[in-house]
Amino acid sequence: MIVEFLLFAVLAALGTWRARRYALSRALVDEPGERRSHSVATPRGGGIAIVAVVVLGCVLALFRGQAPVLPLLAFAAGMVAIALVGWLDDHRPLSARARFAVHVLASALFAAAWLAETGSWAAATVAFGAGIALTNVWNFMDGINGIAASQAACVAAAVLVVGVDGWALVALAVAAGCVGFLPFNFPGAQIFMGDVGSGALGFALAMLTAVAVSDRDSASTAMLALALSAFLIDAALTLLRRVIRGEQWWTPHTQHAYQVCARRWGHAPVTISYCAWAVLSVLIARRVGAGPPAVMGGVIAAWYISGVVLWLWLQRAGAGRLRMDPTVTKD
Template sequence: MLEININTAYALALSFIVVIAIGPWLIPQLHKLKFGQAIREEGPQSHQAKSGTPTMGGMMIILGLVLSTLVFANHTVEIMLAVFVVLGHFALGFLDDYIKVVRKHNEGLKPRQKLLGQIIMAALVAVFGGLPTDLWVPFAGSIDLGYGFYALLFFVMVGATNAVNLTDGLDGLASGTVAVAAFFYMLVCCAMGKTDLAIMCASTIGACLGFLKFNYHPAKIFMGDTGSLALGGVMAALGILTHTEILLAVIGFVFVCEALSVMIQVTSFKTTGKRVFLMSPIHHHFELKGWSEVRVVWTFWAVGVIAGALGLALCIFGM
């Protein structure tokens, strides 16, 4: 049975209000500092008009999310571990954006540097998190993976953060799909009695919805890696701390597709010299097929809702 604590609603409201309140102040400040987004020349030509739009807006998302979580959730080991994962990836994303935007090195952190940072955070969680090594499988219950759990932990943390990062390519796409996924994970947490993690989910929803006011097409600000890596950290933490990594792949189906499209594209081009998609990640493929940016975003949101509903059904009926 789904029982939603009133603090969950308060957390959603507070994070939403914090982001809405900060946005009108932060956006002009980022303009003054010339913290504008550089648009890749190899990307869709329609995106060149976005050049100079302020980025690093993830700062206000994470402020609203973390503040609201700490105000309304109990400060359990579980919650503090989740906050650590979020803030750790926030710091990594901030550093990447800082190098790109402030130091004017367009590539930011090198891929191997970013990957190393993600691996270090996963290692810290594995060593100091004290997590049980079981995996919940729908209709089968919990299965003890032993040391295999730590391999899964690394895969989920690195995979989820990169997948959400890849999804952040269109106005409102990442913030909207994360809000949808967090909503269904909130219901999953409620069904499992994970009240404090449900509060973190609600804080994520409120922060993402608040950010959408400024990030929906045409975007006035982008979240940058500062936000996308941190939000990926939220999704990874939810999957790992509830031991529902399988559900994470279902509820986060959009993110999985985005990551797989890049892997397929790179593998195909390196092995055959041919591209499977017009451009990856897959949201750009649909743009180049002639879909408007808004149509792509709304379609991906809808797919996220369907995937989230399926994941919630697996949780409820698979217990």
């Protein structure tokens, strides 16, 4: 597995370097603005390298006979479809409805394949719902240097710890692809992931999570629920607040807690803090994994409540600092 990890990471790094050259040649650049968290024009679309590496992982898993063929093909096809619509959106903005329709179709495709494989409507429903949710969560949360790729690597690592029969090579490709991409995106950003990468990465994590929790013990579910908590809490609460305010929640903004924190403390400390939260959550899940389901349910509830309280405090502290100090600017 070490050899495959290094291969995937190196290929992702080379692909990101090539994607940067392509983006610069085509003027695919994100300009700074009120709805952005960066102050320097930066090329986008580097996430295509991660997608290519994950597809390679699927091909290798297919030839080795490690994963069920139909779900694996549906996984690859769905991810490529989401990456393609993201790639088109990176070149020329598409409507939110068109992108969402592709997300639904890709999730439905895998859910149908997973239903055929497992015979479980519950497992298929989890796959469908997770696909739509995490595809958009990762798109929403890809707003500062390194945060989307590092969180994805943490979640993919948690999937590997949980164990995914036949899918380990795919999860390894996700983690390694993110590691290969990160030097170009963190701590300073030479290129952004773009919609081509964020949506496809969220979809890949959703499907791997659905596979990992199918017919497994509650400890596995607890570990992945906690590993995803940072992004789920920030995305859900920010979305809820925007809906309550009557805002166009699907449009770009800088209201997430990680964006508020980045304006105050900078991108790198925030990304590292989110990683620390994910790692700590996995360690806690492993610690309580042998306990009864009621205990694990209580731990999950307590962890998410703590995250909600922290989100509220960060939003208030960050907003207060900006009101008091008008010289604070975006990184």
